[in-house]
Amino acid sequence: MRLSTVILPIHRWAEGQQTWRRAEDLGFHAGYTYDHLSWRTFRDGPWFGAIPTLTAAATATTKLRLGTMVTSPNFRHPVTLAKELISLDDVSGGRVTLGIGAGGTGFDATALGQEPWTPRERADRFAEFTALLDRLLTEDAVSHEGVFYSADEARNIPGCVQRPRLPFAVAATGPRGLRLAARYGQAWVTTGDPKLYEAGTPEQSAEALRDQLGRLGAACAEAGRDAADLDRILLTGFTPERTGPLQSVDAFVDFAGRHQELGFTELVVHWPIPDSDFAADQAVFEKIATEAPAQLGYGGQA
Numbered sequence: 001m002r003l004s005t006v007i008l009p010i011h012r013w014a015e016g017q018q019t020w021r022r023a024e025d026l027g028f029h030a031g032y033t034y035d036h037l038s039w040r041t042f043r044d045g046p047w048f049g050a051i052p053t054l055t056a057a058a059t060a061t062t063k064l065r066l067g068t069m070v071t072s073p074n075f076r077h078p079v080t081l082a083k084e085l086i087s088l089d090d091v092s093g094g095r096v097t098l099g100i101g102a103g104g105t106g107f108d109a110t111a112l113g114q115e116p117w118t119p120r121e122r123a124d125r126f127a128e129f130t131a132l133l134d135r136l137l138t139e140d141a142v143s144h145e146g147v148f149y150s151a152d153e154a155r156n157i158p159g160c161v162q163r164p165r166l167p168f169a170v171a172a173t174g175p176r177g178l179r180l181a182a183r184y185g186q187a188w189v190t191t192g193d194p195k196l197y198e199a200g201t202p203e204q205s206a207e208a209l210r211d212q213l214g215r216l217g218a219a220c221a222e223a224g225r226d227a228a229d230l231d232r233i234l235l236t237g238f239t240p241e242r243t244g245p246l247q248s249v250d251a252f253v254d255f256a257g258r259h260q261e262l263g264f265t266e267l268v269v270h271w272p273i274p275d276s277d278f279a280a281d282q283a284v285f286e287k288i289a290t291e292a293p294a295q296l297g298y299g300g301q302a
Contacts, residue, residue: 027293036108074103134184243278
């Protein structure tokens with residue numbers, strides 16, 4: 001099982017770059033950041049752009065994979081996003097994973113002045129967005145006239161360093177999103193069942209995740225793919241155990257081992273942020289990063 005981290009873009013780069021370098025030194029497989037314009041309790045504080053942050057991180061590291069967790073259509077267009085992604089993939093030497101999802105409500109979902117989208121419209125947009133982005137990242141020139149997104153001879157030469165394109169990690173739990181993961185994803189992302197966050201039990205969460213994994217398998221079978229070909233990523237911190245697994249190495253290994261048995265191949269933990277939902281002891285966090293992966297059968301960043 002791989003261990004990765006999410007580093008929220010809340011610090012000026014003079015300070016933030018030290019965190020990204022430290023994440024690489026600790027041996028994390030990947031460092032992700034949220035692709036939002038603002039988010040939750042951080043809404044009225046510093047918050048920087050995901051793609052510029054990841055580009056800077058690419059120049060500050062050499063081995064750490066980099067990615068969004070996750071990008072959505074809320075304020076992105078496939079044509080401009082594709083150009084930014086091939087540039088980021090180039091700067092990083094082919095170390096980028098695009099986490100991509102349908103987006104949600106609140107926070108920055110209406111930042112461009114649009115009316116809130118219904119769940120169905122978010123799903124419709126996500127499907128068209130993902131399909132067009134796949135073409136833009138694999139073809140030299142793309143023209144497309146869609147319901148929500150269009151492209152007119154949009155060029156992306158020379159394309160991604162990674163071939164045929166950089167990998168997609170598709171965040172989804174509903175049937176339409178899971179079908180997108182099965183068709184376009186090289187990985188699948190979940191945070192668990194949000195209904196269980198406040199009052200659920202670890203056992204209920206495990207059952208919900210087992211069900212999600214089963215439905216992913218069914219979607220892959222329908223698409224003619226083996227679900228084992230997809231990495232299965234759990235973004236932690238949103239299950240009933242919350243930050244409990246970060247209390248000690250033993251607690252984390254127990255948590256990670258149970259989810260490894262369910263079928264997850266990568267766990268993502270939030271870099272500690274004092275006085276927030278992601279508060280954790282930094283020394284314990286770093287001990288987990290250096291000691292837990294070996295106990296879980298993972299030996300390095302490659």
